[in-house]
Amino acid sequence: MIVNLGLLGFFKYSGFIMDNFNMLTNLNIETHAFNLPIGISFYTFQTISYVIDVYRDKIPAQRSPFKLLLYVSMFPQLIAGPIVRYTDIAKQIDNRKITSRSFSKGINRFIIGLSKKVIIANIAGELSDKFLGGTMMEYTVAGAWFGIFMFAIQIYFDFSGYSDMAIGLGKILGFDYKENFNYPYISKSASEFWRRWHISLGSFFRDYVYIPLGGNRKHYIRNLLIVWFLTGLWHGASWNFVLWGLYFGILIFIERVFLSNLLNKLPKIFSIFYFVIIVLVGWVFFYFTNLSDALNILKIMFGLGNFDLINLETKIYIMNNLYFAIIAIVLSTPIIKNLVKSFAIYVKNSDTLNFDPSYIRTIVNAGLLLLSTALLVGQTYNPFLYFRF
Incomplete structure (x- = not known):
């Protein structure tokens, strides 16, 4: 050790x-x-x-x-x-086995991950840098919120895309890796978010730090703060990452004490609104490595300063990328996955449709691979967010 x-x-x-x-x-x-x-x-x-x-x-x-x-x-x-x-x-x-079925599944999963990274994450990253990468005096309230929303899209599709590619390559080589993401943005609380986000890291700290310290049985608050301090520090050698980790640790504590019960009694829209706010605020500390910049952007987001709500340039950029934002939101939920499953079941039970749905998957994969390759060749913006780790 x-x-x-x-x-x-x-x-x-x-x-x-x-x-x-x-x-x-x-x-x-x-x-x-x-x-x-x-x-x-x-x-x-x-x-x-x-x-x-x-x-x-x-x-x-x-x-x-x-x-x-x-x-x-x-x-x-x-x-x-x-x-x-x-x-x-x-x-x-x-004793690993490499079959044509696992090989095919591996290729499919790899292409999905590559597409997440190149088609969604890179574009979202360029947009977030457009709204968050300038001087503070150029910001608007709407622009700050849209910029950090785009960063939330970027970091999810970037990291889950890498995980998908790793799982896919593992299958090609005969290894089965556990899932690392489970649609975290459909969560309704910080606790649920961390059961769905970077699952392998969360389970590591749970099994090798939290439970040995005593877990929920003794010194619960101390154990929780230690785990979330280490979770933040693992992500980078900077105090903003430590604050980011402690921020989620405190939220999880508050939810366990009373907030979860309160949110469960209220209409579902309140839980969704609460989650969107806390997760976007959390990503501010992840985007800005300088703590003062993070605090300044939070002031702008919540209207604490002499900043416009929106200006013409911000409005044009948001409207021009609104469809991309909607598509990214849909793809970060299990909607498409459920539709594909339902369609496959429908075709299987249908008397009129007589074809193999896997042909469609092959065509889609080929299209995604061609588009990803073209973008990789043509894009100059292709960041690797996880160099810090």
């Missing part, structure tokens, strides 16, 4: 620690910013889970160093998750 966390701390947090030490002591000790080894947070957590599970006798130790390295360095999910536990794939390392 010391070796694993020591390496992570050295590369990822040493500069952050020294900067804060200098600030507290008024010293000026020179710090060096190290380039992060690719995927260090993900494979560090994987090796930690392996060591702990072996220690707890949940799994036997892997005696082959090459097979252990295969687990740690599997390229599909190495740099962007999901966090894969050894217990999930231990049997598949020696």
Whole structure:
């Protein structure tokens, strides 16, 4: 544990620690910013889970160093998750099966993930930078809300797209990775959101930090704050990420104490409105790495300052991208998935329609792959949001 966390701390947090030490002591000790080894947070957590599970006798130790390295360095999910536990794939390392069906499912899932990243996330990212990347004096209230909404779209489709590609590549190679996202934006509370968002990270902190500390049985508030402090810090060596984590931890505590019961008694629209507000406010601390910028944009969003509600330029940009926003909202819900399932069942039970729905999926996949490839070639904007990890 010391070796694993020591390496992570050295590369990822040493500069952050020294900067804060200098600030507290008024010293000026020179710090060096190290380039992060690719995927260090993900494979560090994987090796930690392996060591702990072996220690707890949940799994036997892997005696082959090459097979252990295969687990740690599997390229599909190495740099962007999901966090894969050894217990999930231990049997598949020696006894995996690659079938034409799993291969086909893997290709389908990979193309969906690639399309999420290139077609939706990159476009949303350009729009969010348009509204949030300028000087504060250029902002409007509507523009600030639309910009952070676009960032919410970007980060979901970016990260879930990477997870889909990892799961798809895993299937192609004979590995079954667990799902990492479950339509988080249909949630009605912060608690539900974190049961649906980055599931592998949430379950890691639950099983290896929260429950060993005592969980709900003792020192509940302390345990909750520790977990959400670490969740925020894991996302980046900056105080804005720590505040982002503690922000959700406090919300989850308030919901457990009384807010969930109150929201359940009110019409559903109140829960939806509450969730949209808290999640967009939360993403402000994720977008702006400078804390003062984050607080300033929150003031603008809630009308605390001499800023226009909307101007002509903002109105034109929002109207021109309204259809894209609506499509992104629909795609972030299970509506399309349910329609595809219903159509497949209808075709199967129909006496008049006599064709295989998989042909349609093949055509759609080919179209998505061509469009994604064209955009990758033509776009200059293709950010990798998870370089911090």
